[in-house]
Amino acid sequence: MxxxxxxxxxxxxxxxxxxxxxxxxxxxxTAELALVAxxxxxxxxxxxxxxxxxSDRPHQTKYVKDKLKQYKYNVDNADKSAxxxxxxxxxxxTEHHVRKVMETKRGSGLVFINCMEKLTMNAPKxxxxxxxxxxxxxxIDGITLAAGLHLGSFALIEDHPRFRDAQLGIIVxxxxxxxxxxKKSARTHRLPDYIVVEGPLAGGHLGFGMDxxxxxxxxxxxxxxxxxxxxxxxxxxxPAGGIFTGGDAVGFLENGAAAVQVATRFxxxxxxxxxxxxKQEYFKASEADIEVNGISPTGYPMRMLKGSxxxxxxxxxxxxxxGYLLDASGNCQYIDAYNREVAAHPGAKKIQVWxxxxxxxxxxxxxxxxxxxxxxxxxxxxxxLPDDGYALLTAEHIFNDYRYSKGxxxxxxxx
Ligand SMILES: Cc1cc2nc3c(=O)[nH]c(=O)nc-3n(C[C@H](O)[C@H](O)[C@H](O)COP(=O)(O)O)c2cc1C
Numbered sequence: 001m002x003x004x005x006x007x008x009x010x011x012x013x014x015x016x017x018x019x020x021x022x023x024x025x026x027x028x029x030t031a032e033l034a035l036v037a038x039x040x041x042x043x044x045x046x047x048x049x050x051x052x053x054x055s056d057r058p059h060q061t062k063y064v065k066d067k068l069k070q071y072k073y074n075v076d077n078a079d080k081s082a083x084x085x086x087x088x089x090x091x092x093x094t095e096h097h098v099r100k101v102m103e104t105k106r107g108s109g110l111v112f113i114n115c116m117e118k119l120t121m122n123a124p125k126x127x128x129x130x131x132x133x134x135x136x137x138x139x140i141d142g143i144t145l146a147a148g149l150h151l152g153s154f155a156l157i158e159d160h161p162r163f164r165d166a167q168l169g170i171i172v173x174x175x176x177x178x179x180x181x182x183k184k185s186a187r188t189h190r191l192p193d194y195i196v197v198e199g200p201l202a203g204g205h206l207g208f209g210m211d212x213x214x215x216x217x218x219x220x221x222x223x224x225x226x227x228x229x230x231x232x233x234x235x236x237x238x239p240a241g242g243i244f245t246g247g248d249a250v251g252f253l254e255n256g257a258a259a260v261q262v263a264t265r266f267x268x269x270x271x272x273x274x275x276x277x278x279k280q281e282y283f284k285a286s287e288a289d290i291e292v293n294g295i296s297p298t299g300y301p302m303r304m305l306k307g308s309x310x311x312x313x314x315x316x317x318x319x320x321x322x323g324y325l326l327d328a329s330g331n332c333q334y335i336d337a338y339n340r341e342v343a344a345h346p347g348a349k350k351i352q353v354w355x356x357x358x359x360x361x362x363x364x365x366x367x368x369x370x371x372x373x374x375x376x377x378x379x380x381x382x383x384x385l386p387d388d389g390y391a392l393l394t395a396e397h398i399f400n401d402y403r404y405s406k407g408x409x410x411x412x413x414x415x
Contacts, residue, residue: 001406004249009043009236009259011142011167011193016109017041018259019249019402020196021266021395022240023114023144024204024273025049026363029263031101032271036395038109040403043259045144046101047114048131050324052085052093053364059100063093064321071320078339080319081330085121091134098138110141110167117148118205118298122326129156136160142167144196147205147300149177151184158188169194171240173207173215175223194236196261197221201242201373203263205300212292212301217241218255225256244374246405262402264372265381269395276392278366281305283390287376295357297325297333305369310362314341314351322360334358381410 009018021037023029023045034044052063071083101111113135121127135143136157143166145153150170157163169192172178178195185192199217200208208215221239228235236258243249249260266272268279282305289306296302304311317335325332337356345351362368381398382391393413401411 002250002254003406004246004253004260004403007250007253011110011236014108014110016043016259017403018253018257019043019399020112020238020259020261021045021399022196022202022261022263023047023112023146024263024267025114025116027054027273028267029114030271030273031097031104033266033269033273033395034101034111035104035106036271037399038105038111039107040396040399041108042399043110043112043142045112045114046098047116048094048135049114049116049119050322050360050364051097051131052090053322055093055097059096061093061096063089068321075316075320078335079330080317080323080326080332080335081122083122083319083323083326083330085123085127085323087126087130090127091130094131094134095138098135098140102139112142112144112167112169113140114144114146115153116146117150117153118300119147119324120327121324122328122330124328125152125156128153132157133160136162136166140166142169142193145170147171147298149180151180154185154188154190158190163188164190167193169196169238171196171198171207172224173198173200174220175227177207178224179227191233191235194238194258195224196238196240197224198261199239199241202240203267203303203372203375204370205296205298205302206292208301210292210294210301218252221252221255221257242373244377245408245410246402247407247409249402250406260402264375264378265398265402266395267371267375268378268382268390268393269398270392271395275366278369279392280389281307281369282371282375283379283382285371285375285378290371290373290375295355296359297356298359299333302368302370303373305371305375308362308367308369310357310365310367312352312354313357313362313367314338314353315358315361317358318361322364324360381412383412383415
């Protein structure tokens with residue numbers, strides 16, 4: 001019986017352990033987590049979601065405070081179109097964060113950054129251009145284009161000196177999305193170096209509708225593989241979503257996948273950015289505690305624990321400090337939902353908003369507990385503690401379990 005370590009991923013001149021830790025915003029996939037994968041010869045992702053605020057904590061910068069100060073006059077205004085990101089500061093924050101990670105990097109693996117198109121930041125094209133180019137400037141090994149079709153993303157960086165040497169990949173959840181991306185990017189004469197095919201059991205936002213349960217990763221992967229073969233395109237495929245054991249991964253690798261992308265198992269790693277008490281919620285979760293709902297203002301369904309404190313919280317929109325989900329005209333679905341509830345409850349001190357959530361604020365504060373479908377199996381990956389909690393794992397332990405375990409084995413940490 002084979003294990004993941006019997007396979008290798010070839011990307012350009014690199015030969016890698018075929019395990020990719022997926023990007024998890026906002027700072028759930030920390031630099032520390034990504035760097036473990038790199039040290040062990042795989043690929044780790046950082047995320048560029050809300051990087052100015054992520055950077056404020058370790059690097060003592062004041063991006064959020066300064067932005068809030070600049071736009072404080074607008075806090076009670078329903079119209080947020082004036083709240084813009086300073087592109088120079090956005091570049092500075094991204095470059096600084098990425099450069100720090102790259103300086104600390106040790107080992108033969110690679111660090112990629114997850115870049116979500118849905119973070120429209122009140123100027124979708126301009127801000128995405130800055131985010132992509134700054135990450136390349138700072139020496140990132142690769143960029144994974146996520147949460148969106150990215151029809152114009154290659155064009156935003158085609159004149160960058162690293163456009164052809166950095167590893168560039170895209171996450172898709174259907175053949176159609178891939179075809180659209182390839183068609184629109186053809187003008188740049190560059191194919192993606194890898195394609196992450198994300199199925200409906202993944203964490204975070206889903207590239208499906210609320211009928212996600214009708215889809216299946218292996219089927220989508222087979223469809224994409226058959227089409228690429230017919231088109232004579234040789235691009236490594238990386239399935240993601242619900243790959244919980246080394247044995248699951250081997251199943252995909254034996255069927256032609258180049259690597260696997262995994263995330264949920266790492267949410268309970270010591271190096272993961274979630275607070276420890278939230279990691280315990282992930283361990284405790286049963287299948288019935290997990291739902292896919294429509295409260296993300298992005299319009300994509302999102303999987304999360306039903307007990308997430310951000311669900312129903314009717315806080316004032318925080319766009320003056322954050323504003324990452326403002327569309328090109330300064331709108332966000334949460335602002336509309338919030339204003340509707342305020343108007344419906346005149347004079348109320350506290351309101352609740354159930355149909356949408358202020359995702360920027362709640363992701364930043366770790367109050368929306370997004371998770372993969374198999375989060376309810378995390379308790380089987382560790383030992384109980386005498387005080388009733390579960391022992392956190394090291395990222396190295398989880399990575400090595402994926403790498404060396406066989407069949408449906410899951411190695412427990414040493415007692
Ligand atoms: C907590 C969490 C947060 C995530 N955040 C993002 C994200 O910001 N961007 C993204 O493209 N994918 C995100 N994902 C998806 C993962 O990168 C990955 O593709 C997927 O979850 C793999 O499936 P698994 O969790 O079942 O292993 C997230 C997943 C989890 C569990």
